[in-house]
Amino acid sequence: MKPRSKKFYDDFANVVKQHVKKCFPNIEIRAVGSRNRGDFQRTSDFDYQFCIEGGETTKEKFYPKLIKCLEKEIAEYKGEKVRVELGGSGNVVNVFPESGGKVSLALEPCSKFQ
Numbered sequence: 410m411k412p413r414s415k416k417f418y419d420d421f422a423n424v425v426k427q428h429v430k431k432c433f434p435n436i437e438i439r440a441v442g443s444r445n446r447g448d449f450q451r452t453s454d455f456d457y458q459f460c461i462e463g464g465e466t467t468k469e470k471f472y473p474k475l476i477k478c479l480e481k482e483i484a485e486y487k488g489e490k491v492r493v494e495l496g497g498s499g500n501v502v503n504v505f506p507e508s509g510g511k512v513s514l515a516l517e518p519c520s521k522f523q
Contacts, residue, residue: 413510421486422456422512425479425504429514432478435462437519456512460519468499468516475502475514 426438438459461471472495479493479502489507496503501513 418510418512421504421506421510424483424486425512425514426457428479428482429459429475431482433461433475436460437462438514457514458517458521459514460517460521462519465518466516471516472499472502479504 429436429438436459438457440456441458476493476495479491483491483493483504485491486506491507492505494503494505495501496513501515504512504514
């Protein structure tokens with residue numbers, strides 16, 4: 410695994426977010442934790458929360474759709490294969506570039522975004 414810069418993560422995360430919004434235009438995405446504060450650390454576990462405007466759903470119902478979308482839309486990034494997986498606890502969807510790194514997305518109720 411090679412070390413990744415903040416710029417790499419910012420660029421990769423922007424691509425991920427663009428594809429999520431392409432598949433699901435009614436999604437609102439926000440950065441959380443160190444990404445939100447602007448002091449992103451490579452050791453950060455959590456990156457983005459999103460909610461689906463106009464209707465609540467469950468992670469169990471929505472995550473398979475999100476994974477399918479991302480697998481189709483981002484099979485490769487800057488010459489690296491990309492893997493999309495459900496997190497071990499089922500809480501997040503993780504997007505992994507082949508040579509290291511990860512962007513995580515977690516569904517939250519829209520009421521938490523207010």
